[in-house]
Amino acid sequence: MAVINADYAQAVPGVQVNRYCGSGLEAVSIAASKIMAGMTNVTIGGGVEAMSRVPMGSDGGPWAQDPQMAFKSYFVMQGISADLLSTMHGFSREDCDAYSAESHKRATHAWKNGYFSKSVMPVRDPLGMVLLEKDETIRPETTKETLGALKPAFKELGEKWGYDGVALMKYPQFEKIHHIHHAGNSSGIVDGAAAVLLGSAEAGKQMG
Numbered sequence: 001m002a003v004i005n006a007d008y009a010q011a012v013p014g015v016q017v018n019r020y021c022g023s024g025l026e027a028v029s030i031a032a033s034k035i036m037a038g039m040t041n042v043t044i045g046g047g048v049e050a051m052s053r054v055p056m057g058s059d060g061g062p063w064a065q066d067p068q069m070a071f072k073s074y075f076v077m078q079g080i081s082a083d084l085l086s087t088m089h090g091f092s093r094e095d096c097d098a099y100s101a102e103s104h105k106r107a108t109h110a111w112k113n114g115y116f117s118k119s120v121m122p123v124r125d126p127l128g129m130v131l132l133e134k135d136e137t138i139r140p141e142t143t144k145e146t147l148g149a150l151k152p153a154f155k156e157l158g159e160k161w162g163y164d165g166v167a168l169m170k171y172p173q174f175e176k177i178h179h180i181h182h183a184g185n186s187s188g189i190v191d192g193a194a195a196v197l198l199g200s201a202e203a204g205k206q207m208g
Contacts, residue, residue, distance in 0.1 A: 002046075002195075021078075021187070023047045028196050041203035046195030056189075074170040079154035080163045082186070083179045084171065093180035097147040100185035104142040111138060137188045147184040155179035 003014035019026040024047020031045030062069045069075070076084070086096065110116060111134060122133035158164035164177045199207075 002048075017047075021049075024049075024194060028198070031196070031198050035198060035200050042197070042199040044195055044197050046193065048193040050191045051189050052191050074166055076163045076167050077154075077157070079181060079186070080158050080167055080177070082181045083152075083154055083158065083177050084167050084174075086180055087174060087176075087178045088171070091180070093148075093152075093178075094144070096180055096185040097144050100147055101142050101144045104139050107135070107138045108140040111135070137190055142184065147182075150182040150184050152179040153182045153186065 001016075003012055015030075017023050017027045017030065024045075027047055028045035031043035034040045034043055057064065063073065064070055064075055064077075086092075120134070122130045125131055154163075158167075158177055158179060167177060168174060
C-alpha cells in the first residue's frame with residue numbers, strides 16, 4: 001500500500017511484514033539483507049503503527065485464545081513478559097525509571113536543538129494544513145520522582161489472574177516476578193511511522 005500511495009513505478013516490488021512491535025525493524029533488516037545478498041542496490045524499509053485504529057490483540061489468532069496453544073507455549077501478555085525479563089536479568093524499578101527519565105530528557109534536548117528537523121515529516125490534511133509535526137509522547141517534566149509515584153501496570157494481572165503462575169511454570173528457577181513496569185517506563189500506546197532508505201556503496205556513488 002505504501003508503494004502504491006507513494007506513486008512509485010508499477011515495477012517497484014513491495015512486501016508486507018507482520019512481526020508485531022518489531023515489524024519496522026524486521027523490514028529494515030530484510031531490506032539490508034537483500035542489499036548484502038546482491039539482490040538489489042537500493043531499498044526502503046520501514047513500519048507503521050496505528051494503535052488508535054488497531055488496538056492490541058485485535059488481530060486475534062489462536063496463540064492467546066486457543067487453550068491448547070496457549071498452554072503449550074506458556075502464553076502470557078507482553079507486560080508480564082517484560083516484568084519476567086527484568087526479574088531474570090536483574091533490572092530494578094529504579095533502573096527502569098532512571099532510564100525512562102533520561103530518555104525523555106535526551107528526547108527533549110534533541111527536539112529543542114533540531115536534531116530531527118531533516119528526518120521528521122509533518123502530517124498534513126488534504127488541504128495541506130499541518131495536523132501533527134512533533135512527537136507528542138515526549139514529556140519534558142518527567143523525573144525519577146514522578147515516575148516513582150506510578151503503580152505497576154501488570155501486578156494485579158500477574159498475581160490475581162494467574163499469569164505469574166504460568167510464567168513461573170516455564171521458569172521455575174525464579175520464586176516470583178517483580179512487577180516494575182508502568183505507563184511511564186513502558187512503550188506508549190501510540191500511532192507512528194518511520195522509513196529508512198538503504199543502499200550499497202556502489203549505488204550511493206552512482207547517485208552522487
